[in-house]
Amino acid sequence: MSQGPAPTAIPHADALAQQIAAALAPVEASGLDARVAALEASNAELIASIGELVDNIVQLRNEDVHVLDQRGQAQAKQLEELQAALNLERSSRDLAEVSRMHPKERIVVFVGGTYFGNNVKYAWLAALAQAEALRAECWFLPMDARQAELVAQTGGCCFPANPAEWTAAHLHTALAAAVAVIDDHLLNSNPYAAALLAGARQMQLWHGVSIKEIGLRNLAGLASMSPHFARVLRTCGDFSQLIGTSATQEAEFRRWFGFRQYAPIGYPRNDVLLREPTAHDLLNVDMDVYQRAAGYRQRGKRVYLYAPTFRDGNHGWMMDAGLPELAAGISAAGDLLIVNLHPVEQPLVPKLAEVLPLVSFVRSRSDAYPLLRLATTLITDYSSIMFDYLLLDRPVLLFRPDHVAYTTKSRQLFDAKLATPPGTVAGTVGELLKLVKTQKEGAGGAQARHALRDALHDHTDGDAGQRLLALIAQELDTALEARR
Template sequence: MHAQLQPPDVVISERPVHPGSDTLTMPGLLTRIEATEALGDQISQAIDQLVDAVLNLQQPAAPAPAADPNALVALERRMLALEQQVNLAQACQELTRTAQFHPKERSVVFVGTTYFGCNVKYAWLAFRERARQEGITAWFLPQTQQQEQAITSLGEACFPLNHNDWSTAHVHAALSAAVVVTCDHLLNPNPYAAALLAGARHVQLWHGISIKEIGLRNLAPLRQMSARFARVLSTCGPFTRLVGTSAAQEVEWRRWFGFEQYAPIGYPRNDVLLRDPDAADLLNVDVEIYQLARQTRAAGQRVVLYAPTFRDARRGTWLLESGLEQLAQSLARRGDLLIVNVHPVESPLIPQLAIAMPSARFVTPRTDLYPVMRETSLLITDYSSVMFDYLLLDRPIVLFRPDHQDYITRSRQLFDAKLDEHPGPMATSVQALLDVLRQPDAQGRTYAPTRAAMRQRLFDHTDGRAGERLGQLLLEELDSALCQP
């Protein structure tokens, strides 16, 4: 997360206002007023900082042997930076207002996240052909250079990663977008992107079913409440539609986010679990690991995927202390393949983990895991949403939580009540985990009825056609934005 008024690595969107009606409703008016007031407050704070810097520069200094030229240069640079922040904030405020009344066209912008492999990737892939058939422009807003290269290599419409490379045509395209699709907070390194897209109808896919308290339930006490943290909270809505996997979860999602309509159509990323991936699906996939997993399963050996989430406290070090080298050695002796997918936040520790676990194979960080998941035999995880996606494969799941008390105390609160029964056995030590994996029921037959019941409760659709349903939803949103019957 980054401060709103600094030229950030990622910038979080303004509250979207949805066009499509000549009459501005009271909720829509309040949303615009709130967004304008919030940005105005930030501008005022930046101006106050600038004024303070000027006063400090003009105020007579205490007698000193000689002025420090380095200090004066540093102060001048600070003043220049503050001036740039004020100019950026003012520009974004005016662009936000412009986006809200700018005429919209039949175009959809898909916003990339920190890696090309989540719901937005598969939503964009699924919608491309339909967009061409319907005369719709499907833009992609990349967050990394790799994403920009992948999209342009396919000849698709892609905004430049560097905002200094945006032409007037790009600005027009962003202001004209009728719908924006995200699967996270609207984050992008372009500091103007959120403002330029503020007038589009917002379809939020999010990035998985959660047992962690997220969004509006992931709060901080005021003594720790920074402007950056508050800004992230403000991007938890309002969305035009929030996409989920079952109608029964709507109440749960409304605890975490603000949205107008709920669409239980399924996650596009799960489609690839239920069909053979094509060449486009394999974009940004660790192909070496993917092929190795396929070959290992074809040879009749077991492929074990370990995919934990990250920790806010003891980041990464908990992995080194959990005894995973024993797991790797035990599986290697049995002829099994252990694939480890370290969360991107903790991926800098992979070199150390690789030394401790030479027989394990590590997935390249920030690559698409879903085609690889399809080629595994068993999942070991902790609190990650991949456990729910894995239900669609109806294969064994083991929960490994060696630092559970520390996690719920110092990392995240859990909404664990949704798991009235676990999809598989629970292990709190590596020895207990090894015992589970050695049991005759390691194939998960005992928990098969539980997994089936959970899958039925959490997924209204298990047909691999979520991308198609999303395409129809986007057409409906486009018609609403353009006032078409």
């Protein structure tokens, strides 16, 4: 069988193939490498994106966990506070019953208010001076460490300001107290104070004759009710004695407080207006302002004490009312202007003092009564301090620049007792400066003061502290007799 012809050889075929392969090889390798590189880059971006996404998810999870942890901690804290409040309420309720059943001794506790001053300070000083005649053990319950320091300077016995430092002996003393003397709502910083003294006969000195609705008549709607507000109302009684300045005020005080007996013996704090202050009287007095006022008086200059009450929610009212102009006018005459703000507004003193260098501001939480004695004229608005100042028989000016706003937005007044005010009423700072410049009280000024003084003060002899001590002795006897 014959075979076909052999295939014809292509010249240089091998060499051509090699050339083609050589030419194509770099192109294919380069494209592959590019694709691989692109794929690797894409993969890297994908991995980075996935990593970022995972990080974000982890962060979100961590934030969620942190938020949840914060919420959990806040809720745990709230539960702890609620439990502590519940425990305090239960303990106070039971301690009040213990106080009522506990045998009483001849012990009197004077309860400190927001500062060492007012009627309790002077009742305390009178009791220390006559402790032997009173035949009683006297203790002071301070509001804070500062009060405890001041009481220590009087040499009297003082409970620790920190409840955690009370010993069993302190507890016994408080539970055995037969009489408690207070001059405000019994809201001492010691949370057990009211309960520990529940069985004592409580004598309420309050802190002034008021033309504002206070106590049981200072009410608001139930939408504004809170445990604190309810507690304030609860501490408006029941008192064994309420101390006043005149018999004519009993019906008014019965509108505001619950008490069994009313004693118009006068306020102990007013005694210092009618005598030369002792070293103990000057405790917690702003001595810089006191000495400045004394210096002006010695030089025959006038000393104006401006003592306004506070405004609810409008702490800039004094600047708007013209306090800078008042200060400038009094200073230009060579006289001294002292401003004693209400304790509610006393935190404003540092800022006001910076912009009103012509004003001598009384130090916050200090006792102004020895200082009041040095004032030649009192300027006030609705403060009960005007009624105390009547005992000095000196001019009173009533500055009421925001009367409508005050009586409609801040406090309801019960000022029938001021049908004839004890001094001229000024509605603007210009009117007030005119009165200051002329030093005229207006027709019947002194006569109106005398009439109001006679109506509001049954005693003007400076012996209110002594009468109070006699009343405390009676209360001690009554308390101890009831236990026999």
